[in-house]
Amino acid sequence: MIVGTAGHIDHGKTALVRALTGVDTDRLPEEKARGITLELGYAYQSRETGGILGFIDVPGHERLVHTMVAGATGIDFVLLVVAADDGPMPQTREHLQVLDLLGLECGAVALTKTDRVSAQRLAEVEVDVRGLLSRTGLAAAPLFPVSVVTGEGVADLRTHLHAAVPPRSDRIDDRRFRLAVDRAFTLSGTGIVVTGTVHSGHVRPGDLLRLTPSGREARIRGLHAQNEPAEIGVAGQRCALNLAGSELHHTEIRRGEWVVAPDLHLPTRRFDARLRVLPDAARALRHWTPVHCHLGAAHLTGRVAVLEGDVIEPGGIGLVQLVLDEPVGALRGDRFILRDQSARQTLGGGRVLDPEPPTRGRRRPQRLALLGAFAEPEVTTAVARALPLANEGLGLDRLARHWNLDPATLADLAALPETVAVGASAGGMLFSVDVWQAWQARILQTLAEEHEKAPERLGPDRERLRRMAAPRLARPEFAALSDALIRSGRLMRSGPYMHLPDHAVRLSPEAERLWRERIFPQLDAQPFNPPRVRDLAGALGSDENAIRRLLKQLAGMGEVFQVAHDHFFTRSAVAHMSTLARDLQEREGAARAAAFRDALGIGRKVAIQILEFFDRIGYCRRIGDEHRVFRDSLLDLDAPSSSRPTTDHAR
Structure with missing residues (x-):
């Protein structure tokens, strides 16, 4: 684990670390010349029972609080240093505020320079320090009077630190790897090295990682953990990683970047958060206030958008969105x-x-309620609270990346009671049972309204129904919804068309004969390039508008497909062409217009119209000049013969 110092300038933090470890953490010439800490310093000490303690020494100057925060993020144990002659000073208070806001609750207080004060003064300082600690997570921290001049109390403090910090070298974190970079440099014969605290996961030589937010790829050539060569670095350790990568240069790797598992490369300029304003803040925090934001080892500027009302009063807690530069x-x-x-x-x-x-x-309001659920500290509780508020469901893959979840936790989420889990192709989606049933009711209601508005049509195809009833749902989730309704008998699918079980579309006997005996043979004679309406009407000696109306009614019944303007194809032709598109995808990776045209022996214009029709009904998706059939596509055509009765489509 990592011990981090905190406290006002010139209260003896660096001298105390040197007394505890024998290491002078001031490494810069300017620091030695001026006698003050300007940058983060590091020291390590072996424990008698095994393992190594890491120390981060931070600067105490008021202008270097940003450096102190970079060092404090990721530490496990606070060593607050207060000089007995000065007592608590401004940066004592500010550092303590920062530590409390970071949620640190494990620590100790060193009252330094005791050789300079009387017993009465020491007692007074102890009272003042206890008062400061009483409102923080460090209220129960023990106090150790020490003097690096006489050696008083140093051994007792060292013993406490060794006893209070258990070794973690044997703990493997199953989450994905994250290290907050606080230094980057080159070593002769070694190359680029970055150092920082491991926040989660583990890393080994040979692992492929990414720097975020820059996105550069890196391979681990070697590593040191707690200042010793190691074959693995784990959460809770300080590690130095020797990186290799064609795009890497140490001058371009800044403090504040992360070295992460590739899936965790998620750079963002905004995030929603729960914010606590300090009780002794000078004024309320107003909407769109410009701020400096410290996250991990990063220091950025941006603005705060207050999501509940326009201000958060001192001592208040509220939901905000950070919009960063x-x-x-x-x-x-x-x-x-x-x-x-x-x-x-x-x-x-x-x-x-x-x-x-x-x-x-x-x-x-629903978004704010969802964020309120996300604020629950325990993952399964947070997700269980959030699911009834998530109308589009919660993606397991998204949760795994945004929340850095381990496989066991993901399995627990997928098994939550009163939950519907859908698919696994994109990591799966979770819905609460109530939300799932509400979507099903919405689909059925939409179909009922569509049948009433267009009784001459069998129903919309699945993609059109999705756009009508649930445009914010992705295709796989909508497919699962509609398939569940079909299995329950509340929804029917005839070819690509969706309809309620009691919905029927009928032709008059005259129209049925015209279709079966005259129109169908004309269309079936050239199935992949049938005559357009005008040519068909001319061949039949019939009124063009009457033929067009009948074909549109047949299209609504699912007997023909209107592929382009006044261009109708039979079910069997569309079934054959859809199979051909899938075969082309399997052989060549996609259905392209030229190959599709050649396979059907038709013109390029008609081939493009057919592929665009498949895009339109959701069977294919166009990507550039390619049309790809995806696994969630559905076009199941049980093509009828020319004598199939079409007067009743109710089943």
Whole structure:
């Protein structure tokens, strides 16, 4: 685990770390010349019982709070340093505020420079410190009077640190890997090295990772964990990673980037969060306030959009959206700190709830209720609360990436009671039973209204029904909904057309004879390039408008398909062409107009019209000049013969 110092400038943080470990963490010439810490410093110490303690020493100057936050993010144990002669000072208070906002509750207080004060003064400082701690998660932290001059208390503090921090070298985190970069440099004979604290997962030499938000790919050539060569680095350790990659240069890797598993490369310029404003903030936090945001080791600027009302009062908690000037890597649960526009005062801090929020409707009541559910600390509880509020469902793949979930947790989510799990091709979707049933009712109601409005048509195809009833649902989820309704007998599918079981479309006996004996043979004679309405009417010696009306009625019944304007194809022809498109996809990766044209022996214009028809009904999807049949596509045509009765389609 990692121990991080905190406290006011010149209160002896660096001297105390040196007394505890024998390591001088001030490595810059300017730091040694001025006698103050300007950058993060690091030290390590072996434990007698095994394992290694890592120390991060932070600067205490008021202008370097951003550096202190970068060091504090990811530590496990706080060592708050307060000089006994000065007592608590401004950065003592601000550092303590930051630590509390980061949720740190494990730590100790070192009262330094005890050789300079009387016992009475020491007692007074202890009272002051206890008062400061009382409102934070460190209220129960023990106090250790120490002096690096006389050595008083140093051994006791070291013993406590060794006992309080259990070794974690044997703990493997099944989540995906994330390391917050706080340094990047090159070593002769080694190459590019980045250092930071591992927030989750584990890493081994040879692993392929990405830097985010830059997106550069990197391979791990080797690593040090807790300052020793290692074959694995795990969560809770400080690691140095030797990176290799054609796009890498250490001058382009900045503090604040993350080294992550490829699936966790999710740069974002906005995220929704729950924010706590400090009780002693000078004023309320207003909507669209410019701020400095510290997340991980990153330091960015941006604005705060208050989602509930227009302000959050001092001491208040509210939902916000952070709109940043640059992208950052953020996942649900990440802690962040906000400081004012001048970077002089800490305003508050919070926890990321959604790293990829919708661009619209951020203040809708349902959206705010969903964020309230996401704020639940326990994952399964949060998802169980969120599902009834998620009308479009919750994607397991999206949750796995945004929340960095391990496989066991994902399995628990898929098995939640009162939940419908759909598909696995994109990681699966979860719906609450109530939401699922509401969508089914919406589909049936939409069909009933469509039948009433267009009784001459059998019904819409599945893709058109999706656009009518549930345009925000993806095709796989809508297919699962409609298939469940078909299995239950509440919905019927005739070819591509959806209709209610009691809906029937009938032709008059005269129209039925005209279709069966005269029109069908004409269309079937040239199935892949049948005559258009005008030519068909001329061949039959019939009124063109009457033939057009009849063909449109037949199209509504599912007997023919209107592929293009006044161009109708039989069911058997469309069935054959749909099979051909799928065969082309299997052989060549996609259905292209030229190959489709040659296979059918028709003109290019008609071939393009047929493929565009398949796109329109959702059988194919056009990507560039290619038309691809996807697994969720459906066009099941039980083509009738020319003598098939068409006067009743009710089943």
